[in-house]
Amino acid sequence: MPELILILIRSVTAFLLLLLLTRIMGKRQISQLTFFDYVVGITIGSIAATMSVDQNVKIANGLVSLTIWGLFPIALAYLGLKSITFSKITDGKAVVIIRNGEILEKNMKKNFLTINELMMLLREQGTFKVSDVEMAVLETNGKLSVMLKTKEQPVTPHSLGLSIEEEHGPTILIMDGQILNRSLKQLGYSKGWLLGEVQKQGASSFNEVFFAQMDSKGNVYVDLYEEEGKQQVVEEKPLIAATLKKAQADLENYALQTENSEAKQMYSEQAINLQKMLDKISPYLK
Numbered sequence: 001m002p003e004l005i006l007i008l009i010r011s012v013t014a015f016l017l018l019l020l021l022t023r024i025m026g027k028r029q030i031s032q033l034t035f036f037d038y039v040v041g042i043t044i045g046s047i048a049a050t051m052s053v054d055q056n057v058k059i060a061n062g063l064v065s066l067t068i069w070g071l072f073p074i075a076l077a078y079l080g081l082k083s084i085t086f087s088k089i090t091d092g093k094a095v096v097i098i099r100n101g102e103i104l105e106k107n108m109k110k111n112f113l114t115i116n117e118l119m120m121l122l123r124e125q126g127t128f129k130v131s132d133v134e135m136a137v138l139e140t141n142g143k144l145s146v147m148l149k150t151k152e153q154p155v156t157p158h159s160l161g162l163s164i165e166e167e168h169g170p171t172i173l174i175m176d177g178q179i180l181n182r183s184l185k186q187l188g189y190s191k192g193w194l195l196g197e198v199q200k201q202g203a204s205s206f207n208e209v210f211f212a213q214m215d216s217k218g219n220v221y222v223d224l225y226e227e228e229g230k231q232q233v234v235e236e237k238p239l240i241a242a243t244l245k246k247a248q249a250d251l252e253n254y255a256l257q258t259e260n261s262e263a264k265q266m267y268s269e270q271a272i273n274l275q276k277m278l279d280k281i282s283p284y285l286k
Contacts (some may be wrong), residue, residue, distance in 0.1 A: 011052040021070030098136035174212035248274040
């Protein structure tokens with residue numbers, strides 16, 4: 001068999017097995033890359049590369065080696081789920097580097113962490129002063145988790161005792177010109193309604209829309225293929241609120257302008273009723 005064809009077959013085989021092992025190992029291998037995971041990843045890549053180009057290595061031997069190195073971390077991860085002690089042995093444990101605003105030099109030396117490295121990790125978390133830190137923990141993946149002192153923490157509506165309307169995740173309605181019918185059905189809207197929304201923002205048909213998304217407040221964002229035709233996002237709820245307020249103001253004006261006592265009373269009553277309704281639904285129209 002020609003050498004190039006053999007390399008092609010070996011490379012494709014190694015690639016497919018790597019893809020399978022990656023899917024089996026899951027996202028943890030990337031998102032929580034400990035030192036052990038780092039070593040395993042390098043070793044697996046080295047074995048796959050050697051198997052692809054080194055004809056002195058039998059394909060069967062390479063596949064067996066890849067399978068062992070791929071499944072062994074999975075077995076260790078499973079044992080780590082069953083035993084905290086075993087997990088500490090394989091992955092190590094998090095170490096407190098700063099406590100109560102004071103640097104723990106002994107823990108830094110144990111982890112071979114210098115002051116410059118500590119300051120770099122703090123800056124990556126948006127903290128430039130050690131005095132602002134209540135606690136800092138060096139995680140098993142080498143990242144630094146920082147908890148600021150209470151007075152240095154950012155202000156939130158909850159800390160101020162303010163009640164705000166809950167906002168949920170947005171929903172994608174159109175992606176690359178294709179309508180996501182399942183998402184549209186879950187929201188309870190029709191294609192006719194969606195067409196009206198995209199037309200408000202400069203599109204004549206769905207084919208002109210690259211991306212469309214609706215947030216939990218009912219506002220629809222539309223991104224067109226042609227940037228020249230793009231318009232600003234139409235915020236439906238504030239528009240409804242403004243329309244109702246205008247109607248309430250018009251009723252009050254009609255009551256002042258008319259000389260008919262019955263009409264004056266009717267306009268005044270309806271203005272009051274509409275104002276009460278606005279007071280109730282205003283928090284939901286922001």
